[in-house]
Amino acid sequence: MAEVSPEVRARVQASFDRQGLMTHLGARLTGIEEGTVRITLPARPEVTQQNGYFHAGATSAIADTAGGFAGFTLFPENTSVLTVEYKMNLLAPAIGEYLEAVGTVLKPGRTLTICRLEVFAVRDGQPKLVAAGQQTLICVDARPEQ
Amino acid sequence: MAEVSPEVRARVQASFDRQGLMTHLGARLTGIEEGTVRITLPARPEVTQQNGYFHAGATSAIADTAGGFAGFTLFPENTSVLTVEYKMNLLAPAIGEYLEAVGTVLKPGRTLTICRLEVFAVRDGQPKLVAAGQQTLICVDARPEQ
Amino acid sequence: MAEVSPEVRARVQASFDRQGLMTHLGARLTGIEEGTVRITLPARPEVTQQNGYFHAGATSAIADTAGGFAGFTLFPENTSVLTVEYKMNLLAPAIGEYLEAVGTVLKPGRTLTICRLEVFAVRDGQPKLVAAGQQTLICVDARPEQ
Amino acid sequence: MAEVSPEVRARVQASFDRQGLMTHLGARLTGIEEGTVRITLPARPEVTQQNGYFHAGATSAIADTAGGFAGFTLFPENTSVLTVEYKMNLLAPAIGEYLEAVGTVLKPGRTLTICRLEVFAVRDGQPKLVAAGQQTLICVDARPEQ
Numbered sequence: 001m002a003e004v005s006p007e008v009r010a011r012v013q014a015s016f017d018r019q020g021l022m023t024h025l026g027a028r029l030t031g032i033e034e035g036t037v038r039i040t041l042p043a044r045p046e047v048t049q050q051n052g053y054f055h056a057g058a059t060s061a062i063a064d065t066a067g068g069f070a071g072f073t074l075f076p077e078n079t080s081v082l083t084v085e086y087k088m089n090l091l092a093p094a095i096g097e098y099l100e101a102v103g104t105v106l107k108p109g110r111t112l113t114i115c116r117l118e119v120f121a122v123r124d125g126q127p128k129l130v131a132a133g134q135q136t137l138i139c140v141d142a143r144p145e146q
Numbered sequence: 147m148a149e150v151s152p153e154v155r156a157r158v159q160a161s162f163d164r165q166g167l168m169t170h171l172g173a174r175l176t177g178i179e180e181g182t183v184r185i186t187l188p189a190r191p192e193v194t195q196q197n198g199y200f201h202a203g204a205t206s207a208i209a210d211t212a213g214g215f216a217g218f219t220l221f222p223e224n225t226s227v228l229t230v231e232y233k234m235n236l237l238a239p240a241i242g243e244y245l246e247a248v249g250t251v252l253k254p255g256r257t258l259t260i261c262r263l264e265v266f267a268v269r270d271g272q273p274k275l276v277a278a279g280q281q282t283l284i285c286v287d288a289r290p291e292q
Numbered sequence: 293m294a295e296v297s298p299e300v301r302a303r304v305q306a307s308f309d310r311q312g313l314m315t316h317l318g319a320r321l322t323g324i325e326e327g328t329v330r331i332t333l334p335a336r337p338e339v340t341q342q343n344g345y346f347h348a349g350a351t352s353a354i355a356d357t358a359g360g361f362a363g364f365t366l367f368p369e370n371t372s373v374l375t376v377e378y379k380m381n382l383l384a385p386a387i388g389e390y391l392e393a394v395g396t397v398l399k400p401g402r403t404l405t406i407c408r409l410e411v412f413a414v415r416d417g418q419p420k421l422v423a424a425g426q427q428t429l430i431c432v433d434a435r436p437e438q
Numbered sequence: 439m440a441e442v443s444p445e446v447r448a449r450v451q452a453s454f455d456r457q458g459l460m461t462h463l464g465a466r467l468t469g470i471e472e473g474t475v476r477i478t479l480p481a482r483p484e485v486t487q488q489n490g491y492f493h494a495g496a497t498s499a500i501a502d503t504a505g506g507f508a509g510f511t512l513f514p515e516n517t518s519v520l521t522v523e524y525k526m527n528l529l530a531p532a533i534g535e536y537l538e539a540v541g542t543v544l545k546p547g548r549t550l551t552i553c554r555l556e557v558f559a560v561r562d563g564q565p566k567l568v569a570a571g572q573q574t575l576i577c578v579d580a581r582p583e584q
Contacts, residue, residue: 015196016196018194018195018196018197019194019195019196019201020190020191020192020193020194020195020201021192021193021194021195021201021203021204022201023192024170024171024192024193025170044166045166046166046167046169046170047166047167047170048165048166048167049164049165049166049167050161050162050164050165050226051164051226055165055166055167055168055207055211056207056210056229057167057203057204057206057207057208057210057211058167058203058207060203060206060207060210061201061202061203061204061206061207062203064202064203064206065201065203080196080197082236083202083236084235084236084376084404084428085233085234085235085236085377085426085428086233086234087231087232087233087234087379087525087572088231088232088233089230089231089544089545089552089572089574090228090229090230090231091544091545091552092545106527106529106567106570107527107529107530107567107570111403111430112376112430114527114529114570116570129544129545132544132545132552132554132572133572134377134525134527134570134571134572136376136377136428136527138403138404230522230550230574231523231572231574233379233426233525235398235399235406235426235428237398237399237406238399252381252383252421252424253381253383253384253421253424257549257576258522258576260381260383260424262424275398275399278398278399278406278408278426279426280379280381280424280425280426280523282381282522282523282574284549284550307488308488310487310488310489311486311487311488311493312482312483312484312485312486312487312493313484313485313486313487313493313495313496314493315484316462316463316484316485317462336458337458338458338459338461338462339458339459339462340456340457340458340459341456341457341458341459342453342454342456342457342518343456343518347457347458347459347460347499347503348499348502348521349459349495349496349498349499349500349502349503350459350495350499352495352498352499352502353493353494353495353496353498353499354495356494356495356498357493357495372488372489374528375494375528376527376528377525377526377527377528378525378526379523379524379525379526380523380524380525381522381523382520382521382522382523
C-alpha cells in the first residue's frame with residue numbers, strides 16, 4: 001500500500017476535521033494510505049444501541065466515512081467526494097474496546113469509485129469482523145464558482 | 147395506518163431511550179404506528195459532514211433506527227430486533243432545519259422483516275426526499291436465559 | 293403517469309430488442325411510460341431454480357432491465373444507460389403464471405438516476421410482491437466517435 | 439481452501455442441474471470447495487445486453503447462484519438455501535470469452551450466511567473484475583413434511 005503525499009494527507013485530515021459528526025462521536029483518523037483509510041471509534045455510552053453494543057448507525061457512519069476518504073485519496077485536486085450509496089451487512093454484535101473501520105478502493109474511476117467497507121470490533125486486542133459492505137462514491141468539482 | 151397498543155408504544159419508546167447514540171445525536175421518536183416509525187433529527191454542528199450538511203452517517207443512523215422500530219412494532223413480546231443489512235442511496239444534499247426518517251415495513255415475517263427507508267430534509271417547512279433505502283431485520287428471542 | 297413520445301417508445305423498444313438475454317428468457321416489454329417501465333416474463337422450465345420457482349437470477353434480470361429502461365425514458369437523445377449497481381430483496385417464492393417487473397424512477401438526475409424495482413408474481417390473476425429493490429443508473433454519451 | 443466431501447459435491451451438482459435457468463444460459467459449475475463455488479458462463483448472443491456485452495442480469499444470475507451454492511456447501515443435510523437479498527456493483531463492461539463468478543462465504547451462520555460475490559470477465563486469458571457484490575442467504579429446512 002503506497003504512502004500518500006503530505007498534500008493529500010493534509011487534505012484528508014482537514015476534511016475529516018470539518019465533519020462535526022466524527023468529532024461528536026469521538027472517531028479518529030488512524031490510517032491514510034493510497035486507496036485505504038482507517039477510522040477508529042472508542043466504545044462509550046454515546047455510541048450504543050439498546051443492548052449497550054455499538055449502534056449500527058455508528059458502525060456505518062465510520063465505515064461510510066472511511067470509504068469516502070479512501071476514494072478521496074485518489075481524487076484530483078479541487079474535487080470533493082460524495083457518497084452515492086452504500087450497503088452494509090451487520091455480521092455480529094459490535095462489542096469491544098473500539099471499532100476500526102477500513103475503507104478500501106475496489107475500483108477507482110474518473111466519475112465513480114467503488115469501495116469495500118469493513119468494520120472490526122477489537123476486544124482484548126483481538127479484531128473481529130462485525131460489518132462488511134460496499135459503497136459507490138462520486139467525484140464532484142469543488143472549485144469555488146466565479 | 148393502525149395505532150399501536152400502549153404496550154407496544156411503551157416497548158418501542160423504552161428501547162429507543164436506551165440507545166445512547168440517538169440521544170447523543172439529538173434524535174427523537176416522533177411517530178409510532180403499526181409497521182411505520184418516524185424519527186426526527188434537528189440540524190446542529192454535531193451531525194454535519196465537511197460541507198455543513200447532515201452527515202450521511204447521521205442520515206443513515208436515524209433511517210436504520212426508524213426501520214428497526216417499524217419492524218419491532220409487529221414483533222411478538224419477548225423478542226428483540228437486529229439489523230441484518232441495509233442499503234441507502236443518498237439522493238440529494240441533506241440541508242434543512244431537521245431530518246425526518248420514515249421506516250415502513252414492506253414485508254413482515256416470522257424470522258425476517260423487510261423495510262423501506264426514507265429520509266426527508268425539511269427546509270422552510272418543505273420536505274424533500276434526500277435518502278432512500280431498504281433494510282432486512284431479524285427477530286430474535288429476548289427472553290432472559292434460565 | 294405521462295405517455296412517452298413515439299420517439300422515446302421506439303428507442304426503448306429497439307434497445308430492448310437488441311438484448312439477447314431478454315429474448316432468450318422470453319421476456320416482453322409490456323409498459324413504457326415516463327419514468328416507469330414494465331417487463332413480463334412467463335413461467336417456463338428455462339427460467340427456474342432448483343425447486344421449480346422462478347430463479348432469482350431471472351427475477352433480477354427483468355427488474356434490472358425494467359429499471360434501466362425507466363431511467364432511459366427520461367434521458368436525452370444520443371445517450372445510453374448503464375447500471376451502476378442494484379440491490380434486491382427476494383421477499384417470497386416467485387411462483388405463478390408470469391412475473392411482472394416494474395422499474396420506477398425515484399430520483400432523476402443529469403448523471404445518476406435512482407430507481408425503485410418491484411417484481412410481482414401473478415398467480416390466478418392475483419399479483420404478489422415477490423422482490424423489491426433499488427438501483428443506481430448512469431447516463432453515458434452514446435454518440436459515435438468522430 | 440478445503441475440499442468438500444463427495445456427498446456435498448453431489449448435492450451441489452444435483453441442485454445446480456435442477457436449475458433450468460443455469461442450463462438455459464449455458465452456465466457450468468467449475469469449482470466446488472468449502473465455502474467457495476465457481477460458475478462459468480461462455481459468451482453467446484443469448485446472454486447479451488443491447489451493446490453485445492454480457493447482460494447485467496446474466497452476470498448477476500451466475501453471481502447469485504455461485505454465492506448460494508458457496509453457502510450451501512456449509513449447510514447441514516436436509517436443508518436448502520434461499521437468497522434473502524444481494525447487492526451488485528457493475529464495475530466495468532463485461533466483455534470476453536467467458537465470465538467466471540466466484541461466491542465466497544464471508545460469515546457462515548446457523549440461520550443466515552453472508553457471501554462475497556465477484557465476477558471476472560476473461561478475455562485473451564486475462565481475468566478482469568467486472569462485478570462485485572454481497573449477498574445474504576438463509577438456511578431452510580428441506581425435509582419432506584410427514
